[in-house]
């Protein structure tokens with residue numbers, strides 16, 4: 001299925017709900033759950049440092065250092081499964097990536113609050129490729145100014161591209177849910193250093 005544009009004024013969003021074939025998505029999810037050395041990252045919330053309600057891992061080329069929420073992350077080396085995926089994602093997205101933030105939402109109590117991926121090292125109009133594996137969760141965007149909003153599900157194997165002014169004009173979130181949901185892994189491929 002092709003990447004289809006999503007209707008949100010001033011944003012550049014494209015979604016393919018079934019980008020990665022089912023069997024590949026199943027195998028990749030199992031590998032990442034089993035093999036990645038998942039960490040708890042600390043984030044700043046209302047001036048306090050707290051444990052982020054999800055597990056994460058920053059992966060990238062040597063030197064692809066990332067700072068967010070007051071912490072500096074040196075990259076873990078690329079696991080072979082993600083190195084191969086990077087090349088395919090670059091072809092699909094029409095850009096290049098030097099790093100990926102992997103996140104594990106263990107169940108519905110894990111989530112991510114409203115934010116933009118607007119750290120200076122990403123540049124003003126970053127291309128971000130977000131691959132979702134496991135339990136389908138709702139992804140929401142709301143305008144920084146005005147009342148434009150959009151929310152949609154991100155199913156197993158889906159690919160969401162965020163580009164252009166999306167980060168500058170919108171915040172996004174992965175709301176927690178009271179529904180019984182299993183684990184979900186999300187991979188956001190980015191570029192933090194000039195090509």
Ligand SMILES: O=C(O)CCC(=O)C(=O)O
Pocket residue numbers: 101103112117130139154172173174186188
């Ligand atoms: O899990 C997701 O789909 C979104 C993750 C996210 O917004 C982030 O890590 O910046």
